[in-house]
Amino acid sequence: MNKIVIIGATGETGMYITDYFCKVAKNEYEIVAVGHRKTNFFEKYNIEYCDIDIRCEEDFKKLPQENVYAVIYTAAMMPGRMVGYEPMEYLTTNICGTLNVLEYCRKVNADRILFTQTIRDLGNKIGKEKIEADADRDFSYKGDHAVYVISKNAAVDLIEHYYQEYGLKRFVFRLPTIYMYTPNEFYCVNGQRKKMGFRHMIDQAIQGKDIEVWGDPSKAHDVVYVKDLAKIFYLACMCQNNDGGMYNVGTGLPVTILEQAEGMIEIFGKEKKSKIVFCPDKPNAREYDIDISKTCKELGYRPEYPYLKYLEDFKREMEMNRFKELF
Secondary structure, three states, X not given: OOEEEEEOOOOHHHHHHHHHHHHHOOOOOEEEEEEOOOOOHHHHHOOEEEEXXXXXXXXXXXXXXXXXXXXXXXXXXXXXXXXXXXXXXXXXXXXXXXXXXXXXXXXXXXXXXXXXXXXHHHHHHOOOOOXXXXXXXXXXXXXXXHHHHXXXXXXXXXXXXXXXXXXXXXXXXXXXXXXXXXXXXXXXXXXXXXXXXXXXXXXXXXXXXXXXXXXXXXXEEOOEEHHHHHHHHHHHHHOOOOOEEEEEOOOOOOEEHHHHHHHHXXXXXXXXXXXXXXXXXXXXXXXXXXXXXXXXXXXXXXXXXXXXXXXXXXXXXXXXXXXXXXX
16 A cells, blocks of 8 residues: 655644544555654554654654655744754754655655645735735745745755656645644744743633734734645645645635634633723734635645634644643
8 A cells, every 4th residue: 555654743733634644545545654752642543653853864764665655744843843043953954854855755756745834935925915826935034033934945945856856746835824722832932932822812712801902903814724734735645637836725714813802702702701802002913815726726625614613623622632642
């Protein structure tokens, strides 16, 4: 049986992608989970698990060497997970690690690689114009995200080289923030840990406390649920009529910050409902509008999780806490 190797399966998006593939693709493909830690978590799925360091070329000998159809590659060093500032980590993981993954794909004759790019490669366009899938890069060389974006851009260039030189099909997905439930409520901003804003708002809704809506309440952005991302990856694996390219991930339905707060109160609120407090003097939420027409046309994608449905499923995942062993 042909194999789909998921590198980054112990990460926050990777664990949901692996779960999805085990549900929808296990009869067609052998699923192999790959992460950076030792764990027995994937025994419940009855699939093979390998722990490797993608920065170490030798570690790839642990992975399957035959009948590899697709490599899903979501492992990366990201600013949201970096305490302090160590730019070399971006280069060794996101560039050298990617080269090792690509060499693995070449050696085992994989048909395709699926990779996650950051929306910040078009950072200067965010909030100014609709984000097109094939837009030329336009990002800032300043700030704590600059080296991260440069490293991800270099990874995309390496992937394109392996497509043109070796025929490795490439499906590169530009991601905004991907929303999901995990036990981890924190991320890093400028190297400092802080609670994620949307998790704070959900907690306020659960407790019936006031929820602040900062800046202009009409500012909107695409709220993408991880299970829609997993679906896109599956469609890309099943797609046989093209060699891939760059695709945007989104829902096509931007949600205002006010609608986000109202939805949290509706889904998570109990007998005592939160009140919304407008704070127009506070900073605006980030605003972006993502064009997903290419993803829909070429991959047959149709989003399944509009905002309220995402919140309902998030609540179910929070109650089940299925991935707690990975945290």
